[in-house]
Amino acid sequence: MVKQEQRYEIGMVGLGVMGRNLLLNMADHGYSVAGYDVDASKVQALREEAEARDIQGATGLEQMVGMLRTPRAVIMLVPAGPPVDAVVRDLLPHLQPGDMIIDGGNSHFTDTDLRAKTLAEKGILYLGVGVSGGEHGARHGPSIMPGGPKEAYERVQPLFEAIAAHVDGDPCVTYLGPGSAGHYVKMVHNGIEYGLMQLIAETYDVMKRRLGLSDARMHVVYKRWNESELSSYLLEITADILRHVDEKTGKCLIDVILDKAKQLGTGQWTSQDAMELGVPIPTIDVAVAMRSLSAMEEERVAAGKVLLGPVQVFHKPRDPFLEQLRAALYAGMIVTYAQGVALLRHASQARGYGVKLEDVARIWRGGCIIRSALLEHIRSAYRANPDLPNLLVDPYLARELMARQEALRAVVCTAAELGLPAAGLGISLGYYDAYRSAWLPANLTQAQRDYFGAHTYERIDAKGVFHTRWSAD
Numbered sequence: 001m002v003k004q005e006q007r008y009e010i011g012m013v014g015l016g017v018m019g020r021n022l023l024l025n026m027a028d029h030g031y032s033v034a035g036y037d038v039d040a041s042k043v044q045a046l047r048e049e050a051e052a053r054d055i056q057g058a059t060g061l062e063q064m065v066g067m068l069r070t071p072r073a074v075i076m077l078v079p080a081g082p083p084v085d086a087v088v089r090d091l092l093p094h095l096q097p098g099d100m101i102i103d104g105g106n107s108h109f110t111d112t113d114l115r116a117k118t119l120a121e122k123g124i125l126y127l128g129v130g131v132s133g134g135e136h137g138a139r140h141g142p143s144i145m146p147g148g149p150k151e152a153y154e155r156v157q158p159l160f161e162a163i164a165a166h167v168d169g170d171p172c173v174t175y176l177g178p179g180s181a182g183h184y185v186k187m188v189h190n191g192i193e194y195g196l197m198q199l200i201a202e203t204y205d206v207m208k209r210r211l212g213l214s215d216a217r218m219h220v221v222y223k224r225w226n227e228s229e230l231s232s233y234l235l236e237i238t239a240d241i242l243r244h245v246d247e248k249t250g251k252c253l254i255d256v257i258l259d260k261a262k263q264l265g266t267g268q269w270t271s272q273d274a275m276e277l278g279v280p281i282p283t284i285d286v287a288v289a290m291r292s293l294s295a296m297e298e299e300r301v302a303a304g305k306v307l308l309g310p311v312q313v314f315h316k317p318r319d320p321f322l323e324q325l326r327a328a329l330y331a332g333m334i335v336t337y338a339q340g341v342a343l344l345r346h347a348s349q350a351r352g353y354g355v356k357l358e359d360v361a362r363i364w365r366g367g368c369i370i371r372s373a374l375l376e377h378i379r380s381a382y383r384a385n386p387d388l389p390n391l392l393v394d395p396y397l398a399r400e401l402m403a404r405q406e407a408l409r410a411v412v413c414t415a416a417e418l419g420l421p422a423a424g425l426g427i428s429l430g431y432y433d434a435y436r437s438a439w440l441p442a443n444l445t446q447a448q449r450d451y452f453g454a455h456t457y458e459r460i461d462a463k464g465v466f467h468t469r470w471s472a473d
C-alpha cells in the first residue's frame with residue numbers, strides 16, 4: 001500500500017502566482033499535488049485556496065519531497081537564473097535516481113542544457129518546460145512547451161495534456177525535442193511577443209498622437225480589429241486596456257502609466273541567439289531596442305527639446321487610413337511570426353532539437369500570449385511543407401502579405417512624414433523587401449571589406465575567392 005505521506009503525484013516549488021495557479025489547475029483535473037515555498041505565507045495562502053481539492057502545502061522542501069510518490073516529479077516555478085540552481089541544489093539530497101525535476105520558468109536555454117547534463121550524471125531526469133499564458137493561463141489552461149528526455153516527458157504527458165489549454169479538443173502541449181528544446185521554443189515565443197507588442201504600440205502611437213483618437217475610440221478600433229483576421233490575444237487585451245478606468249484619478253488607466261517599458265530578458269536572449277546563428281529577426285531586435293529606448297526617459301525628454309521633428313499635420317481621410325493601419329499591422333504580424341519561426345528552424349537544425357514547426361504553431365494556437373488566428377494558417381503552411389524556408393513564401397501567407405504591402409508602405413511613409421517612430425513596422429517592411437530581393441548591395445560591402453581589410457570577395461563569373469589591390473598606396 002502507498003504510504004499516506006507518499007501519495008502525492010507531483011510537487012511544486014515556488015508558490016508565486018504561476019506556481020499556485022498551476023497547482024490549482026492540476027488539482028482541478030484530479031491530480032494530488034503538494035506545494036512548497038520559502039515564503040510561509042504563500043504556503044498558507046495555498047492551503048486556504050485549496051478548499052476541498054487534493055492539495056497539500058509543505059513547510060519545508062524535505063517534507064514536500066517526502067510526500068511524493070516515487071519515482072518523484074517536482075516542478076519548479078521560480079525566477080530564472082540563480083534561484084533555479086538554488087532549488088536544484090536543495091532538492092538533490094532528497095531525490096533518488098529516476099526522479100524528475102521540471103523547470104517551468106523562463107530559463108535561458110544554455111542554463112537548461114547545463115543543468116540537464118549535470119543532473120543526468122546523477123540519474124535525475126530534467127525537463128525544461130516553457131509555460132505561457134500568465135496567471136489566467138496557468139489557472140485555466142496554458143500553452144506548454146516541454147523539452148528534455150522523451151521518457152521523462154511521457155511520464156508527465158497525461159498531466160500536461162489535462163492542464164493545458166485546448167483548441168478544438170487538441171491540447172496545447174507536445175513534446176518538442178531533447179535538451180533545452182522547450183525553453184528555446186518559449187524564448188522565441190517571447191521574442192515574437194515582443195515584436196507583436198511593439199507593432200501594436202506603434203499603431204496606438206499613430207492613432208493617439210497624430211490622429212488624435214480618444215481612448216474610447218481606440219478601444220472600439222482595436223475591438224473591431226480583433227474581430228477580423230488580426231484576431232489575437234494581444235489585440236483583445238489592448239482593447240480591454242483602453243477602457244480601463246483608474247480608480248485613483250477616474251482617468252483611463254493607460255494615460256497614467258509611465259512610458260518606460262521593462263524587460264525580464266527573453267526578448268533580448270532571442271535577439272542575441274539570432275545574431276549568434278546569423279538569422280535575421282530585425283522586427284524582434286527593434287522591439288527590444290525600443291523597450292530600451294523607452295527606458296531612457298530622461299534622455300528622451302532632454303533630446304526632445306533639442307531635436308525637432310517635422311511640423312506636418314495629419315491630413316488624410318481618417319477611416320481609410322485606419323483601414324491601412326489595420327492592414328499594415330497584419331502584414332507586420334506575419335513578418336514577425338515569420339522571423340521567429342525562421343529562427344526556430346535554424347536553431348533546431350544547429351542544436352539538434354528536431355522541432356516540428358507545425359507542432360509549435362499548433363500548441364501556440366491556445367493558452368499563450370501570442371495566440372492568434374494567424375497561427376492556424378502558420379500551422380497549415382508547415383503541414384503542407386515542413387521544409388518551408390520562410391513563412392513569407394508560403395503561397396497563402398505570401399498572398400496575404402502582398403495584398404497588404406501597399407498599406408504597410410503607406411503607413412510607414414506617413415509615420416516618417418509625421419515624425420513618429422514606427423521602427424517595428426518600418427523594419428518589417430525592410431525585411432520583406434530585402435528577403436524578396438534577388439540582388440542586394442552586399443557586393444559593395446564585400447568590396448569595402450576587401451579594400452580596407454583584404455577580406456577577399458567572390459565573383460559572379462568565376463569560382464574561388466579574390467583579392468584586389470584597390471589603391472596604389
Ligand code: 6PG
Pocket residue numbers: 106131132133134190193262263264265266267368369
Ligand atoms: C508568457 C509571458 C511570460 C512573461 C514574460 C514577460 O508567455 O506568459 O511571455 O513569460 O510575462 O516573460 O517578459 P518581459 O518582462 O520581458 O516583458
